[in-house]
Amino acid sequence: MVELAHRFQGEFAGGPGAPRGFESDAMARLCAHRWPGNVRELRNGIERAQLLAPGPRIRARDLTLTEPDLLADPDTWRPDLPPPGWSLRDWERALVEEALQRTGFVQKEACQLLGISRRKLNYMIRSMGITHGRWRRNRPQPGDSSSHA
Numbered sequence: 001m002v003e004l005a006h007r008f009q010g011e012f013a014g015g016p017g018a019p020r021g022f023e024s025d026a027m028a029r030l031c032a033h034r035w036p037g038n039v040r041e042l043r044n045g046i047e048r049a050q051l052l053a054p055g056p057r058i059r060a061r062d063l064t065l066t067e068p069d070l071l072a073d074p075d076t077w078r079p080d081l082p083p084p085g086w087s088l089r090d091w092e093r094a095l096v097e098e099a100l101q102r103t104g105f106v107q108k109e110a111c112q113l114l115g116i117s118r119r120k121l122n123y124m125i126r127s128m129g130i131t132h133g134r135w136r137r138n139r140p141q142p143g144d145s146s147s148h149a
Helices: 002-012 024-032 038-052 088-102 107-114 118-128
Strands: none
Touching: 002 024, 002 038, 024 038, 038 088, 088 107, 088 118, 107 118
C-alpha cells in the first residue's frame, strides 16, 4: 500500500509548489484506513490531497478519508475551508461527488454519508449536472458536454 501511495503521489506531483511526499501522520492514516474502494479509492484520495494540500508535503488533515474510528468528535470538529476562489456551490459539488465516489455511486449510501434525504441528493445531482453511466434516469446522452462523475 505504501508503494502505491508513493507511486500515485508522484503521478500527480507535476506543478511547481505541488506537495512532494507525505508527512508521517498522513502515511499512518493511509495505512490505518480500510480502503473499501481499494486501489481506485486510494488513487482518488491521493489525487485530491495532492491538489488541495497547501504545504510542501501531504499531511493527514489533507486526506479526505472517513472511517468511524478516524472521525473527529462532532462537537469539536471544524472543517477546513476550501481553497480561495471556491464558491459554496463548488464546495457542495465536491462533497456530493466525493460521497458518490466513496459509495460506488450508490445514491442511498451517499445520502447516508452526507446526512441528507434521497430527494435532496437527487435535486443536487440534477441541478449540478452530475451523471453516471449506471444511472438510468440521468445517463449522459450522446454528444452531451455536461460533467461526468
